[in-house]
Amino acid sequence: MGVTINDIAKAAKVSPSTISRVIANNPRISAATRERVLKIMKKMNYHPNYIARSLAKKSTRIIGLVVPGSTENSFRHPFFPEILRGIGSVAYKNGYNILISSANTAAEEKQMAKEFAVGGITEGIILMTSMIKDPAVSELKKLKFPFVVVGRPQDQNEVNWVDNNNFSISYELTNHFIAQGYKKIAFLGVSYEYTVTIDRLEGYKKALEDNGFEFDADLIVEGKFIDDKGYDLMNKLIEKDITPDAVIAIDDLIAFGVIAAIREKGLHVPGDIAVAGFNNAPLSEYMTPSLTSVEVNAFTLGVKAFELLLADIESEHKSFNRAIVPGELIIRKSSIKTF
Amino acid sequence: MGVTINDIAKAAKVSPSTISRVIANNPRISAATRERVLKIMKKMNYHPNYIARSLAKKSTRIIGLVVPGSTENSFRHPFFPEILRGIGSVAYKNGYNILISSANTAAEEKQMAKEFAVGGITEGIILMTSMIKDPAVSELKKLKFPFVVVGRPQDQNEVNWVDNNNFSISYELTNHFIAQGYKKIAFLGVSYEYTVTIDRLEGYKKALEDNGFEFDADLIVEGKFIDDKGYDLMNKLIEKDITPDAVIAIDDLIAFGVIAAIREKGLHVPGDIAVAGFNNAPLSEYMTPSLTSVEVNAFTLGVKAFELLLADIESEHKSFNRAIVPGELIIRKSSIKTF
């Protein structure tokens, strides 16, 4: 089918090794033969077979990206594409391509991660998960395969990871409400399986504590990032006859639903209930009222993730590194007290 | 490093071929040895090397995804992640993984597509481009490599492609405005390099024509999907002292900017100027006013793209196929005439 290195060798009347060395720019090849070979390669429309090369060199220049659940679900949230953008931007510069796994369950995710690792396809893996106990993480740890996790993992000192300063940014956001005189601040969308929500919840608690507020478990509503709708979560609160004066949603998409639920009750945002989210969804600034949120710089998270991964791949001596990408509180109208 | 098929062979005191046949579930292997080998494989923690297998079998179970410009830019728009979701959902079921190219220029894009194809890495390529003259398309055509284009390509009868019914859906949208009595309908974000915008523009023109309206070139503003801001495009119109009573934006993200520009002039949407977009961005329904748009079912586009590609990869006799995924006009408040 394709023309191989041997075909070129024959045509150029040299050995295949010479061709290989021409391709590799090996200085031991004379300028004359180099030129001649290159010309023949061009004429015969030769292109190296990456699979064969990878086998021989034991290096593929491919990194794996394993996303939680299926790509089908994950990419529904703008956060993931942003990460991918970030990874892609640096990966390209370093000559790496990205292989995306498709898996549906946590078990499959682990399986895919394993195959990527032991199968010799990828040189390293970026794991987009922040589940407290992720089977893929323990698997990769066991295999001693280069990988980095996006989102603080439980065993944070034994893996590479990148994350935001979720604790402090949530602390800051909560303080923003308190400073304006809000007293009954609800926190919606907590899932104890994800460190990201745990960290944000802790920041919230600490802010309450530092301001002499009592923590009220009734103001916390559990729910998942992607699967649950903010509308339903807010209604859970309403059904229990609890009316906060401010709501922190774990994600902007949740916040949108929250606002819808509030309005359905005839109340106003921020007049009656102030609202803020996280992750600064693309359109949060365009809504009415514009939504206070936290920019998590997902793009940068992706960049840092790749950089850590590359360092891991290239380093001789294992060490575990992390990168904390600061989030930025973006105060907009939905959280500003009106008089 | 890893344990190979030979290690297993030695441990099981059989030949490597037998191991390979066990893995391949070849019926000529007796149940007894099969069991024994499987047990040893498990115990020694063996996993097949996909690179070696791919080389031997000349099949990788990987498809390539080539995106226009860099992933860095493309994934900024929700459309691409949606396509990816769709592709991923079917690819997974068929045991395919997805390799994403990162390229910055059209030339690099062509180069990547070529490498994916001739390099033996991928078995087929999905090209996310709808540029009129895409060098990657002609390259792949020349190579006779399986690929499908997302977006109607110029040589639509000589490649596989998927797309929306852009012409008719745009026709419908324009009619929606006309039916309500709008008379001066602007069309923002036309780029003559992309068939998608051309098709939509044609639908718009046809609707004007069918209703006895004269086409007014002054109402057309050129601009690019991702790079240009709707705010600037709308201001180009305003600067020329042209005030339409309705605006069709080539994309919702453009529409958002358009609305901002309109408001800055002290005008109202839809009171003074009605607005509609395309691609039904996730938050279009939540804005105030909610934005009339066209759902393009990008997920389905991705699904169809993969299906066509798979058919191409597996088919003996080449034929060119297409899939038209209907878009749906979603009428919301931004385009409803108020009295």
Add this chain to the structure above:
DNA sequence: CTTATTTGCGCAATCGCTTGCACAAATTAT
């Protein structure tokens, strides 16, 4: 003008797995 280096290239093993062919042993047919 030797001897030591450097330069330029070929040999052949290797990367880990697949597969057509061969062939003995076991099974079935005659």
Add this chain to the structure above:
DNA sequence: ATAATTTGTGCAAGCGATTGCGCAAATAAG
């Protein structure tokens, strides 16, 4: 009981590259 099949494995040649080692010719050093 012999011939014809079927069953179960092994041999060895690929797949298309890379690379350590060796060696002759060219160049530099003494």
